[in-house]
Every structure is written in C-alpha cells, then in structure tokens.
Amino acid sequence: MSFNFNFNINETKKAVKLINDTIYDLLVIGGGPAGLNAALYAKRKGLTTGIITQRIGGQLLNTSSVDNYLGISQVSGEELSEKYLSHLKELDVGILEEAEVTIVEKIDKLFNTTLKDGTIFQSKTLLLATGSAPRKLEVPGEVEFSNRGVAYCAICDAPLFKDKNVIIAGGGNSAVEAAIDVAKFATQVTLVHRSQLRADQILIDHMMNQSNITVFLQTQILQIVGDDKMTGVNVLNKETSQERVIEADGIFIEIGNLPSNVLVKDLVTLNLQGEVVVDEKNMTSLSGLYAAGDVTQMPYKQIVIAVADGAKAALAANEYINQNF
Amino acid sequence: MQKMLNEEIQNQLRQVFAEMKEDVTMVLFTQEGECYSCEETMGLLEEVEQLSDKIHLKKFDLNKDVEEAKKYNIEMVPSFVLLNSQGEYQGVKFNGIPAGHEINSFIPALLEMSGVKQDVPADFAQRIAKIDKPVNIKVFVTLSCPHCPGAVQKAHVLAMLNKNIEGEMIEAQTFTDLSNKFNVSGVPKIVINDKYEMVGNQPIEEFLAQIEAM
Numbered sequence: 001m002s003f004n005f006n007f008n009i010n011e012t013k014k015a016v017k018l019i020n021d022t023i024y025d026l027l028v029i030g031g032g033p034a035g036l037n038a039a040l041y042a043k044r045k046g047l048t049t050g051i052i053t054q055r056i057g058g059q060l061l062n063t064s065s066v067d068n069y070l071g072i073s074q075v076s077g078e079e080l081s082e083k084y085l086s087h088l089k090e091l092d093v094g095i096l097e098e099a100e101v102t103i104v105e106k107i108d109k110l111f112n113t114t115l116k117d118g119t120i121f122q123s124k125t126l127l128l129a130t131g132s133a134p135r136k137l138e139v140p141g142e143v144e145f146s147n148r149g150v151a152y153c154a155i156c157d158a159p160l161f162k163d164k165n166v167i168i169a170g171g172g173n174s175a176v177e178a179a180i181d182v183a184k185f186a187t188q189v190t191l192v193h194r195s196q197l198r199a200d201q202i203l204i205d206h207m208m209n210q211s212n213i214t215v216f217l218q219t220q221i222l223q224i225v226g227d228d229k230m231t232g233v234n235v236l237n238k239e240t241s242q243e244r245v246i247e248a249d250g251i252f253i254e255i256g257n258l259p260s261n262v263l264v265k266d267l268v269t270l271n272l273q274g275e276v277v278v279d280e281k282n283m284t285s286l287s288g289l290y291a292a293g294d295v296t297q298m299p300y301k302q303i304v305i306a307v308a309d310g311a312k313a314a315l316a317a318n319e320y321i322n323q324n325f
Numbered sequence: 326m327q328k329m330l331n332e333e334i335q336n337q338l339r340q341v342f343a344e345m346k347e348d349v350t351m352v353l354f355t356q357e358g359e360c361y362s363c364e365e366t367m368g369l370l371e372e373v374e375q376l377s378d379k380i381h382l383k384k385f386d387l388n389k390d391v392e393e394a395k396k397y398n399i400e401m402v403p404s405f406v407l408l409n410s411q412g413e414y415q416g417v418k419f420n421g422i423p424a425g426h427e428i429n430s431f432i433p434a435l436l437e438m439s440g441v442k443q444d445v446p447a448d449f450a451q452r453i454a455k456i457d458k459p460v461n462i463k464v465f466v467t468l469s470c471p472h473c474p475g476a477v478q479k480a481h482v483l484a485m486l487n488k489n490i491e492g493e494m495i496e497a498q499t500f501t502d503l504s505n506k507f508n509v510s511g512v513p514k515i516v517i518n519d520k521y522e523m524v525g526n527q528p529i530e531e532f533l534a535q536i537e538a539m
Contacts, residue, residue: 003424
C-alpha cells in the first residue's frame, strides 16, 4: 500500500485581510482563475484590490489533471490553484475566503458588495468572476438520490465506488475524464450521452483503452431509480426508441455548467444562456461593473482563457478608474 | 517500510512546525493482525514526531490498552487523537491515515493544538462557547478530495473551542462499514450526533446553525 501527500503549505500561511472602512479600486468576487489573475494584474497596476470568494481555486479544485496549459505540461488543478495563490500572497493581495456575497449594488459612482453576515465593502469598480456550477440532469430521481448515488465531483467521490458499477452522464472533456478517474476504482463504468462525444480525441482514445469502460451514445437518461439508494437509470436509445434499465450504484453527472449569475441577473444584460454579456474590455452593461471567465459569454470555457480574461478585465478597470475618478 | 514523507515535504513541515507554540502529543491506537493502514499511519506519525521537538507520540493497542482507548472513545483502528500541552483531550480525532489531501487537516490541527490559533469571528466564538450539550461531528473524507480538509478543520476548530464538542475525521475507504451505515456516497459528508447530515465543505455558520437547532 502506498500513500502520497498533497501537502499544501498555503493552508497554514495567512493572506492579507480585507478591510471594510476603505474604498477599494477593484473588488473581485470569485476565486477561480479569472478572479485571481485579475487581482494579480490590478495589484501590479497599483490598484488597491481584494478578492471575496467562497473558496480559492473555483472549479480548478475539481480538475484532476490540467494538460494543456502552456509551459506546464502536466499539473493537478489543485497544484495550479496553489501556485496562483502563492503568487497572490507574495504580492499581499487581500483575500476573504468562505465569504458569500448576497447583494451587489451601484450607488452613485461606487459599488457596495454586501456579505451574508451583513459586512459591506465599497469599491470604484467591481469584477464578477463567479464562474459556473454543474448543470443538473433534471430528471426524476436526481434530487432524491443526491448523495445516495448521484454525485458531481469525480475526483472526490470516485474512491467511494470501489468495486461498484457507475454511470457517467455526459460527453465532454469532464465526462470522459470522470470516466477514466472512476474506472480506476469501479468494477464497470458506463458512459451515457444523448448525442456524440465532443471531448478531446486524446482523452477519448485513453478512455477507449480502458477495458472496464463502456460507452453508449445517442442515449438519453430518463430517470434515476432506486430504493434506499440508487440502483440504476432508465435510458432511451434515441436511434431505436427503445427504453431499458442500466443497473448501477452511482452516477456522476458531468453535463456541463450553468453560469453563476444570480448576483447580477437583475443588474446587467444576460444572453439567452444566462451568461453575462461583456464588451471587448469585459465591461458589463453597467459601467464600472466588469465580468470575466466562465460567467460571461466568452466561448470555450478553458482555464487559460479565463486567466487571460481576468487580466483583460483588470487592465480595463484600471483605465476606467483613471478616466472616471 | 519506505519513508512516508519525502524530503521536500519533510523540509516544508519543519518550517511550518517552527511556528508551534506549545507541545502537542499524538496518541495513536492500532492493533496487531489485520488492520488496513495501521502500519502506514504509525510510520507517518513517527516521522512527524521526528520533525519537531514539540511533537510527541504515544502508541497503544486498541485490544490491550482498553482503559486508554476508553478515555478517548476509540473504537476502531487506526485512530489517533491530539492532546494539548497539559495532556488534555480536546476532541480532535483522526480515524484512518490523514494522507493525500488530508495532510492539510492534520498539520493545521497540530499547529492549532499548539496554540497557533485561527481567527474565529467574535460572534461565532460566542455562539460556540454557548453550546452546552454533547456534540459529535463526524466528517467522512476520501484522500483524493480537495474540499474535505476544510470541513475537517472546522470540526476540529469547533472541538478545540468547546469541551462539549468532539470532531473526528473518518477516512471513508478505511471504514467502509461505517461509511455504508451513513450512506456516504459524496464527500465531505458531515454527520452530527449520528443523525444530522450535511454534504460539502460547509461554512462554520452552517455547522453552528445545525448544532443550535438540535
């Protein structure tokens, strides 16, 4: 038996605190790649800046392996997040973790950001980098069997399905990666997707090489069934119109994400998908309010793109402050 | 057995442990014969003890040292608790090896127990101090779960702030029967007094709300 240790020295090192009796140049809501890089750029431009987030890393923490980030051939999502955080701590960027923002409003020229505990922070510009959250299948049984078979974090929960049968719903990179991760523990993994695979070919090839992964395409999940725990899913083969049951002890739902827009949905223009619409400098329809990363309409949700988007937004916020204050 | 911690982590830990204020004792329970990860957990704790003169290790056998096990409500192995410099148990317990990501709940617990306190907002501290009924917080984890150490840390901080509270990490793969009993299929899973369940790395606020509502 061997154990590795993912020691994270950042856990013990403290970040600079946020203070609420000052007016920040830029406050960033969200601690994923977009928000972190925006804070870095803002700080280096000389802006007073702070990050308010539930957790540093955002979706990076759910990514087992990042393989296409230029200059870093292979790194775990968490390691990359650690590198980001160390970099920010070196620059003394203020960070408030485990904080939930409940209200964002613009009063005259300033933004008020209110936390769940009532604390209010003020800033000249505000960046929304809240990312996105897993999309639900929205079929009967999904809520009922949530955490009794239905799971959303493959790297966290895969070991719990040792010697069991597991279904993966989805056909993108995250679904194929989940299938590969879970196949290390499970007896049998069945990937079910309603259309064709759209994951990177290199991942698909890797998946197809695993003897305990079976793939059903053009197959729609109709219902998650079970008693105390889930026991399987009812599926519809869209080509033959036949329904059948696939027995399984668990299902990982990896069918993409929905933008986390709740803070601004009545404040700015959204597109039909609910994504925050920004201009080429990442400003939303409300001046001084910026958005970056997966919460925006930016196509191709990638870490490297979110990072770049954050940089762009910070530089634009700097420009805005120079012109307006 | 091979070393558990590589040189790089050992050096990092030495630096981190330099901040420790008071002595901390780890009290480990294992057993002879069949025991998943007992040997590795002992190896890890022995290595950690070597990294700071403030860290001490006592080793017991669950079946032979019944009285000792009783003191800390130890019922399964491997399991260990942390004692403060006065040798008092403050409800900080680990069941299973804190390897993988869980090293990040183990190391902060050592620091905290030595007197390097995290800031807990004043209103939370007051609410925690008021809890006057026995509270047991189980946090089920896997070693590959990046969100889990956060939940374990909170259970331990609560335990250290109130003697009525016990916080324990439970490595789900080591203790499959217990995990099945509590239907653990997503981690971190938090179970309070074997009855009230929450999933995810919940904020202290949610722990408190649940405890206060009981």
